[in-house]
Amino acid sequence: MNDTPLPGIPLIESPLFAQEVEGLGLTAGERRIAEDLHTRGFAVLDFPDTEIDARIARIQADLGPRYAGMELSDPDSDKTQGERRIQDAWTFHDDVRAIAANPAIxxxxxxxxxxxxxxFQTLNFPVGTQQGAHSDAVHFSSLPERFMCGVWLAMEDITPENGPVFYLPGSHRWPIMTNAMIARRGFGTIPESAQAPYERAWDALAKADGLRPEPFLARKGQALIWSANLLHGGSLQTDPRRTRWSQVTHYYFEDCIYYTPAYSDEAVGRLHLREPVGIHDGVIRTSTYLGEMVKMPRRRKGLRRLIGKLGQALAS
Structure with a gap:
């Protein structure tokens, strides 16, 4: 860890950012990325890989046939029909893994x-998600807070017609949304949507702050780093014949408690802990607090039965 009075806050989120950034020895480009993340919650950069075009071509060729119900080779077909994502393709595809584990990133x-x-996770898309505004922090969070981020890579040029990513600049500064804030119990529940319970609160915060979505019209090979709590989503795809190839990689940071807030009640110590695997080294990360391991709690019998019923329903 860096020598800072606040090691439990990411440097780019710290109230001491202005002083501490001076001692990081950043290049001009890195300094711009740091300042954008601090002030806006996201930063744009050219992905640092000389082989990125070749990797993108192989990913499109290899993953294309895996999207069930989607005719990607037909220029006139509706690309928004069928399977829209492949999760954790890094487990079988070297280029997906290489992008996720890029040493410079x-x-x-x-x-x-x-x-x-x-x-710890990859998502590969042939089209946009058209997903509503949300914060990743309800899906994957950490204690200390905010030690998580996402990197989105454009695998083709993005236009207003093929459903660009959008974000609400400055929303990363809001409090991390928890079930306690919206008077909801999360531990032991499996809702249809992990983010739907928080949408009313996010909408109210955006209205109060006067924040509006901004689209990211990326060039092929550009990447977007966003902070854990930045509100973002996928714009409406107005031309269903278009593709919008992209890869998202989610990152955690060492020596944290890793958990899912949507299924947790932090105030009473009921955390839905995660055991993420490092894509770059294959090592399982057990939650730790200041170097001390945090044990996974036993799941309640009722929760096991609920999970079993859900599995049976999905298999039928």
Whole structure:
């Protein structure tokens, strides 16, 4: 960790950012990324990989046939029909893994957050998600807070017609949304949507702050780093014949408690803990607090039965 009075806050989120950024030894480009993340909650950069075009071509060729119900080779077909994502393709595709584990990205994130980063999840899309505004922090969060981020890579040029990513600049500064804030119990529940319970609160905060969505019209090979709590989503795809190839990688940071807030009640110590695997090294990360391991709690019998019923329903 860097020598800071507040090691439990990511450097780019810290109220001491203005003083501490001076001692990081950043290049001009890195300094711009750090300042954008601090002030706006996201930063744009050219993905640092000389082989990125070749990797993108192989990913499109290899993953294309795996999207069930989607005719990607037909220029006139509706690309928004069928399977829209493949999760954790890094487990079988070398290029997906290489993008997620890019050493320059890991080094940059480690510097900007003040502790080593590790990638733990990939999502590959042939089209836009058209997903409503949400914060990743309800899906994957950490204690201390905010030691999580996402990197979105454009695998083709993005236009207003093919459903660009959008974000609400400055929303990363809001409090991390928890079930206690919306008077809801989360531990032991499996809702249809992990983010739907929080949408009313997010909408109210955006209205109060006067924040409006801004689209990211990226060039092929550009990447977007966003902070854990930045509100973002996918714009409406107005031309269903278009593709919008992209890869998202989610990153955690070392020596944290990793959990899912949507299924947790922090105030009474009921956390839905996660055991993420580092994509770059294959090592399972057990939650730790100041170096001390945090044990996974036993799941209640009722929850096991509920999970079993859900599995049976999905298999039928």
């Amino acid at each position: 890991l080094d940059l994130l480690g510097t900007l957050y003040g502790r080593p980063a590790f990638p």
